[in-house]
Amino acid sequence: MSPCSSQGPRSFEPGTSASQGFSSVFLSRQSRKSTSHAEDKESTMSDSEGYRNPTEVQMSQLVLPCHTNQRGELSGGQLLKWIDTTACLSAERHAGCPCVTASMDDIYFEHTISVGQVVNIKAKVNRAFNSSMEVGIQVASEDLCSEKHWSVCKALATFVAQRDLSKVKLKQITPQTEEEKTEHGVAAERRRMRLVYADTIKDLLANCVIQDDLESRDCSHMVPAEKTRVESVELVLPPHANHQGNTFGGQIMAWMENVATIAASRLCHAHPTLKAIEMFQFRGPSQVGDRLVLKAIVNNAFKHSMEVGVSVEAYRQEAETHRRHINSAFMTFVVLDSNDQPQLLPWIQPQPGDGERRYREASARRKIRLDRQYIVSYKQAELALSVSWDPSNQVYLSYNNVSCLKMLVAKDNWVLSSEVNQVRLYTLEDDKYLSFHLEMLVHVDAAHAFLLLSDLRRRPEWDKHYRSVELVQQVDEDDAIYHVISPPLSGDPKPQDFVILASRRKPCDNGDPYVVALRSVMLPTHPETPEYRRGETLCSGFCFWRQGDQMTKVSYYNQATSSFLNYVTTNVAGLSSEFYNTFKACEQFLLSNRNDLAPSLQTL
Structure with missing residues (x-):
């Protein structure tokens, strides 16, 4: 026993x-x-041939030049829009009513996608709770000429069902296959982590001691963080909104990726590549007619990667001084050479006060992110039986x-x-x-x-x-x-x-x-x-x-x-x-x- x-x-x-x-x-x-x-x-439906999850939605998109960045690769913002759209369609298929994006978990991008290739996105509802549901998304790319396929990323999104601006009580999911049963069971644990996510990160940052040599670095070879600061405004128009008039979550994420990329470019004077996104959490809706103010700055640069912080605020024309915080996220970028290898990056010189706080918090988040990736996103055969326990990995263990x-x-x-x-x-x-x-x-x-x-x-x-x-x-x-x-x-x-x-x-x-x-x-x-x-x-x-x-x-x-x-x-x-x-x-x-x-x- x-x-x-x-x-x-x-x-x-x-x-x-x-x-x-x-x-x-x-x-x-x-x-x-x-x-x-x-x-x-x-016997379950999974035993019969041709079983398909009733909430499953598939999207295939050919990557055209208008979807790409300066490197001829699919922009992260465009991919986020497609991911959010596919996931929303899956959520609405289950709910039978309009749904809005509540959050998007951490995403790690394994491969870039070039112009002329095909993006295949598959989404299905893993589990429904009261009025929210977890949607699992798989993204792969396909080269039509060579018939090669690559896994690009996996994502987990939370959607809330709404009808006439009121939350809807959702019917439960009945998992059929072993995979569905696994995702259904683990979804409850992931939901538990999401509900305490903000407090968890706050506690970990407060208790995470990071050693850095900021004081000993040669300031003449450092880039002031203020030089990377970006501020941009977007007007929410009907094409940016869903059938309820709320701004598409994917559209907001795309705008966030855009300003983050500009900030990252100002540090490296090159075309950066998005590698990871920490959880998007929507704190409130925005509607057609809103002005969205997006701000981004490089918080810290490490040897081969940098963290960019992005925030979004919304306001109406008639009440410009009253801004609502819509979203915040932290994005990790790298600069790839011709062999797709990450290049060395300049150091960041933070501004005193809030700049130094963001700098040190970025270092702590990087440690937390690596711990989380190792423990949560591991292949079981590769994880040591006994992992060291400490407060920084408590939640993930x-x-x-x-x-x-x-x-x-x-x-x-x-x-x-x-x-x-x-x-x-x-x-x-x-x-x-x-x-x-x-x-x-x-x-x-x-x-x-x-x-x-x-x-x-x-x-x-x-x-x-x-x-x-x-x-x-x-x-x-x-x-x-x-x-x-x-x-x-x-x-x-x-x-x-x-x-x-x-x-x-x-x-x-x-x-x-x-x-x-x-x-x-x-x-x-x-x-x-x-x-x-x-x-x-x-x-x-x-x-x-x-x-x-x-x-x-x-x-x-x-x-x-x-x-x-x-x-x-x-x-x-x-x-x-x-x-x-x-x-x-x-x-x-x-x-x-x-x-x-x-x-x-x-x-x-």
Whole structure:
């Protein structure tokens, strides 16, 4: 029942021994007729040929000279307009009414697109909440002559449905395919990050210490930031607006990219290329007749990249002094040479006061952006099992922790390996990972089970593989870090220890489970010691689904790398028996404590 690490027998987390490890699951799965977990459910539309998501919208655009910049490449602003239009059409297909752009998540551009090539954009609604929905967008380019295809970027946009200027209650999305189920589950976690985005960035910037050598640089070789400042005004005309008279979000983003490009050009005296955009968040609408004032300035320049800050304010002709803040964003540019390699950039000399603040905040944002890219936008096989935890990556490690578990839950090729007294054991083998999943029904309220099992300090009461648990740090209401000691593995005299981040989540909507996700992290206060054999947990945790009044389906998941197959033995009955006994002990623990109502239960 403990999370597992991935390096040989020592890698089993508080749980099973090497001889009683994955061997019995693997061998028993081969020795009995496999029964797919999916057979317990009705067949879905994804099983039929030609299934297409009903909210999916595709757009293909031929890149003409009028769409390109001085380098003959598709301008970032034009691409943003196409992305926003496609996503809006998808949102409106689901909502059945007009929709407006609320935000656009970070976008990283992998390739440029040249004149004569085709841009293919695909958008579909991942999940609908109350009046908002997340739309996933994929952008690829196509060379018609060579038939080559490239991935350009992926984007996530949030749209709000409106009818007669009032918000609309949206119908829920029913995911069909494994991919749709994954996106549907993770969308709730991404929404959680968006809602706290501003506060998260503010806290991280306040606590992020960045070392720079600003004082030691030769000012004679620096470009004053004020020389890059740009201010421009745009009049919103009917072609810039949607059917409600609100300015298209994509049009505003395109204007923002335009002034940001001018600011970047004033620093490098060359034609810059847009590489990344930090989240666009629309703080209010603008309408036909509004004047939009766009301001941009280079906040900081690094070795091969620069950050440009852009803001948008709106006002009416009759009230010019009353300006409304519409949007802000930070864009990263590079200057590419003839071989598409980034060139060195001049240093920026910030103005005293606000200029120095923007300069240092840009350095902090760059660190945060790199951390976020590494943790959130990673390929799982390339991410170390234990990532260093610190306040600057706290939010993204928590997101990664919960998202990985939800992606594991969404897999549709689980195989039933054994069933004893209504406790089911499933296994899943794919690529580099071997996973297992246990489930049972318990006569306990889901919120109470969630509360009891999310506190790892109580785990030794029912799981013998947890010898002791120390709460190292209560990060916030939903995240805590524990130091776990487990008994030695078979043939190893040393006990194991684990440093585990536990992230818990309440349901976002009816039908969602309560979630407790576990993964290993590294803390400088708890390094490896000769006393213990350090174990690691890749992805594990619990999900709790309400099955009626005082009835809960409790599911436990655990993922490990396929290196465990090297330790398969002939012990066919070991793992099933071990897991069954531990899971039944968990059931008894829940039943014995179901009337022990903790005060915090009242808040769930």
